[in-house]
Amino acid sequence: MDKLVISLGGSVFTDNPLRIGFIRKLAATVSELRKNYQIGIVVGGGALARSYISALRPEKVNDNVLDEIGIYATRMNALSFTSFLDNINTKIPTTVNDAVEMIGLYGCVIMGGTEPGHTTDTVAALLAERIGARILINGTSVDGVYDSDPAKNKNARKYSELSYEEAIKRSIVSSVGAGPSVFMDLTSLVIAKRSGIRIYVIRGDEIEEYKNICSTGKTGGTIIG
Numbered sequence: 058m059d060k061l062v063i064s065l066g067g068s069v070f071t072d073n074p075l076r077i078g079f080i081r082k083l084a085a086t087v088s089e090l091r092k093n094y095q096i097g098i099v100v101g102g103g104a105l106a107r108s109y110i111s112a113l114r115p116e117k118v119n120d121n122v123l124d125e126i127g128i129y130a131t132r133m134n135a136l137s138f139t140s141f142l143d144n145i146n147t148k149i150p151t152t153v154n155d156a157v158e159m160i161g162l163y164g165c166v167i168m169g170g171t172e173p174g175h176t177t178d179t180v181a182a183l184l185a186e187r188i189g190a191r192i193l194i195n196g197t198s199v200d201g202v203y204d205s206d207p208a209k210n211k212n213a214r215k216y217s218e219l220s221y222e223e224a225i226k227r228s229i230v231s232s233v234g235a236g237p238s239v240f241m242d243l244t245s246l247v248i249a250k251r252s253g254i255r256i257y258v259i260r261g262d263e264i265e266e267y268k269n270i271c272s273t274g275k276t277g278g279t280i281i282g
């Protein structure tokens with residue numbers, strides 16, 4: 058069976074607190090894709106992680122502790138998502154190793170973060186590498202990778218394709234510290250590069266994109282690889 062990993066940005070999943078309508082639709086899509094794919098889904102921390110991290114950072118809380126707090130948020134979101142799927146893990150794995158075992162049991166696993174120092178994008182890339190997935194879909198709040206912030210620059214240009222090297226250069230600029238970062242964190246791109254994992258950066262709530270990518274290999278977002 059083919060393998061697929063989805064990194065779902067927490068901002069797509071949460072909205073004070075959860076985007077239930079979207080989560081239902083995503084669960085239905087995942088259930089369909091499970092017929093043809095073994096799937097790993099890594100859920101981000103979103104508003105929950107951000108609110109805690111931004112409240113504690115001015116109090117000079119250690120970055121490692123902030124990361125740990127972010128990880129708890131990702132796991133709360135991951136556990137929430139399991140409630141919308143049948144025949145799925147009931148415990149959230151804390152390592153990629155454990156996640157792989159759960160994929161063996163259920164054909165699908167939902168998880169969050171693992172350890173401090175990176176984001177769920179890296180967890181997704183490690184999981185993809187480990188199970189031999191050729192495709193990693195990164196569902197974010199923006200519909201691809203742009204040459205500047207499209208929220209601030211109306212002339213921002215979206216890339217339809219980016220090489221690993223170009224993506225790495227763009228990521229280096231702003232991936233420092235706990236909390237929200239760029240379209241994908243640096244480590245995840247390095248892992249994707251070394252194992253030739255093709256990354257699709259899409260707007261995570263464009264449900265049709267997941268099926269389109271799996272059936273055609275094409276996207277309205279950005280392909281890195």
Ligand code: UTP
Nearest residue numbers: 067101102103124127170171173177235236237
């Ligand atoms: P996210 O993966 O959601 O980070 O994890 P993000 O990319 O900053 O945010 P969104 O959701 O895509 O908008 C939230 C935070 O949890 C910590 C990091 O501090 C991260 O910023 N984290 C997460 C870890 O330290 N390790 C992990 O494996 C995952």
